[in-house]
Amino acid sequence: MALAGGVRVRARALLRAGAQFRGPVLGRPEPAAGGGDGTRRFANLRVLVEPDPAAGVAVMKLKSPPVNSLSLEFMTEFLISLEKLENDKAFRGVVITSDCPGVFSAGLDLTELCGQNPAHYAEYWKAVQELWLRLFLSNMVLVAAINGVCPAGGCLMALTCDVRVLADNPKFVIGLKETQLGIVVPFWLKDNLVNTIGHRASEHALQLGLLFPPAEALQVGIVDQVVPEDQLQSTALSVMARWMAIPDHARHLTKAMMRKATADSLIKHRDADIQNFVNFISRDSIQKTLQVYLQKLKQKKG
Numbered sequence: 001m002a003l004a005g006g007v008r009v010r011a012r013a014l015l016r017a018g019a020q021f022r023g024p025v026l027g028r029p030e031p032a033a034g035g036g037d038g039t040r041r042f043a044n045l046r047v048l049v050e051p052d053p054a055a056g057v058a059v060m061k062l063k064s065p066p067v068n069s070l071s072l073e074f075m076t077e078f079l080i081s082l083e084k085l086e087n088d089k090a091f092r093g094v095v096i097t098s099d100c101p102g103v104f105s106a107g108l109d110l111t112e113l114c115g116q117n118p119a120h121y122a123e124y125w126k127a128v129q130e131l132w133l134r135l136f137l138s139n140m141v142l143v144a145a146i147n148g149v150c151p152a153g154g155c156l157m158a159l160t161c162d163v164r165v166l167a168d169n170p171k172f173v174i175g176l177k178e179t180q181l182g183i184v185v186p187f188w189l190k191d192n193l194v195n196t197i198g199h200r201a202s203e204h205a206l207q208l209g210l211l212f213p214p215a216e217a218l219q220v221g222i223v224d225q226v227v228p229e230d231q232l233q234s235t236a237l238s239v240m241a242r243w244m245a246i247p248d249h250a251r252h253l254t255k256a257m258m259r260k261a262t263a264d265s266l267i268k269h270r271d272a273d274i275q276n277f278v279n280f281i282s283r284d285s286i287q288k289t290l291q292v293y294l295q296k297l298k299q300k301k302g
């Protein structure tokens, strides 16, 4: 699946503006490059990709400090990196993790949702849809190595993965807390959660806006494994090795079959979903709630 029009235009604009790829572009054979360590490490500004072509695996590290919030720039750069890996036959699996200590991703970038105009909200939501669709329908095996707090849009990214491994730290909560902010998750994210933890558990999790600490996250099934923090990366790679042992074609056709109906329900109603988001987020009451919340976050330190 190619990047959707708006996101592609933005991706091109970003590239023209000089998103910095250190090392070769994947898919074009070039000599080994990177930090002199013989790897084909490359990065744009907000995503660091550490490829291991011999294993067929790349590690994507989210590095948009302070909290990896899903700004338009971040999502665009993430999608560019993902597409490069997707188009390179050398890569069959991706581990997604964070380079920001203690935070996997803080979710949607609240500054993108406050005080902007409807055209901006529409562009933003289209990028969120695209991020979810591209991850959810990826042919590659995706393993989330969750090494920090993972609320809302952070959880959205993790839920698209085939496997979620969470580091065992009581601060590393995961879940869809949207109702706590007075917002409603989109139907396709609700479906993604229901597919993962079942209907009844989703009803509770979504209505209460629950954020699960590790033991509860494992119990409800929103993550597949909880491991000591220092074993997260090695566990994610050994989980990956197990999935990579399955013939690729059969595995990804099976994945596509399992996920098609959920993805199609968004693909068929994409424009209506954007319009619904724009109407909702533009309401005065929602704007006020989000602004107060953002202010509270900013005042926390003071």
Ligand SMILES: CCCCCCC/C=C/C(=O)SCCNC(=O)CCNC(=O)[C@H](O)C(C)(C)COP(=O)(O)OP(=O)(O)OC[C@H]1O[C@@H](n2cnc3c(N)ncnc32)[C@H](O)[C@@H]1OP(=O)(O)O
Pocket (backbone or CB within 6 Å): 066, 067, 069, 102, 103, 105, 106, 107, 108, 109, 110, 111, 149, 151, 152, 153, 154, 178, 181, 183, 184, 185, 186, 276, 277, 280, 281, 294, 297, 298, 299, 300, 301
């Ligand atoms: C139909 C419409 C509905 C659609 C819904 C779709 C589903 C998704 C929804 C969302 O994702 S909404 C966003 C939900 N996310 C949150 O509520 C998380 C908010 N952040 C936090 O709780 C904390 O920041 C943290 C992630 C636990 C990290 O805490 P820490 O103490 O390490 O950092 P802070 O000092 O709190 O933050 C640093 C810095 O970052 C800013 N910031 C934090 N989160 C966001 C964010 N989501 N968007 C934008 N900016 C964020 C925070 O204000 C601080 O800024 P400065 O003070 O440094 O300027």
